Each structure stands twice: as structure tokens, then as C-alpha cells.
Amino acid sequence: MSDCLFCNIAQGKTKSRGVYEDEKVFVFEDVNPQAPTHVLIVPKKHIRGLREAQTEDAEIIGYMQLVAANLARERSIEDGYRTVFNVGPLAGQSVFHLHLHLIGGRRMTWPPG
Ligand code: 5GP
Ligand code: ZN
Numbered sequence: 001m002s003d004c005l006f007c008n009i010a011q012g013k014t015k016s017r018g019v020y021e022d023e024k025v026f027v028f029e030d031v032n033p034q035a036p037t038h039v040l041i042v043p044k045k046h047i048r049g050l051r052e053a054q055t056e057d058a059e060i061i062g063y064m065q066l067v068a069a070n071l072a073r074e075r076s077i078e079d080g081y082r083t084v085f086n087v088g089p090l091a092g093q094s095v096f097h098l099h100l101h102l103i104g105g106r107r108m109t110w111p112p113g
Helices: 005-010 055-074
Strands: 018-021 025-029 037-043 081-084 100-104
Touching (some): 005 037, 055 081
Antiparallel strands (some): 018 025, 025 037, 037 100, 081 100
């Protein structure tokens, strides 16, 4: 999708601070970080969001979580981090290409805002 921001970032057409890449996902620093670690894990396949995900997307959704766990280990934030899908506009989803937030490196409160 040429008009999708995260497709363009994953393909290197739009600049970002990349932190990890493999054949399935691209990971980059969030431009507006909410914690010392705030990166976005995006599938290279365009999926609009969790709401639109299909059974065939189950593997990539699980894989995104494992990529987050590996990055958390590498960054030594395993004492506490969050992996978050914002789903739909009321939850704050603003980019409609599936992305998993990995947020950590500080104490976090519950319930979230
Ligand atoms: P959402 O609100 O959809 O769950 O998350 C979208 C995230 O993408 C936000 O945290 C926002 O800061 C980030 N973001 C939006 N535009 C850009 C961009 O152009 N570059 C980067 N690196 N992050 C972006
Ligand atoms: Zn896309």
C-alpha cells in the first residue's frame, strides 16, 4: 500500500530509526516516545489492525510478541514492560497498519489511561 505510512517505513521509503529487521517484521523507534524504550513492531505484510486480522495472521501476531520479548531482553527491561495493540480510534489507534508497541524502561501504572 503506497499511501500507508508504516508500509513506507518498513520498505525504507520513509525515514525512521530502525532497530531490527527480518523477513517478517520491521522494528523502529516511535517518533513520540512514551518511555525510555518505545519501539513499534510492524509486520511487512499490510494488515489494517487487530480488528481486521484473519486466522492466517495468527502466526505473525504471535511472532511480533516474541520479537518484542527478545528486544526487551536485549535492552534489559525485563523487570517490567508492556506490549500494546491500540485497536480502533477510541483506544487511540492512529495508524491503520498493525503495530505492536513495546514500552518499558520506567515504572508504569495500572489502569492505563
Ligand atoms: P497508535 O496510536 O496507532 O497505536 O500508534 C501510532 C504510533 O506511531 C504513535 O505512537 C506515533 O507516535 C507513531 N508514529 C506516527 N507517525 C510516525 C512516524 O512518522 N515515524 C515514527 N517513527 N513513528 C510514528
Ligand atoms: Zn501498511
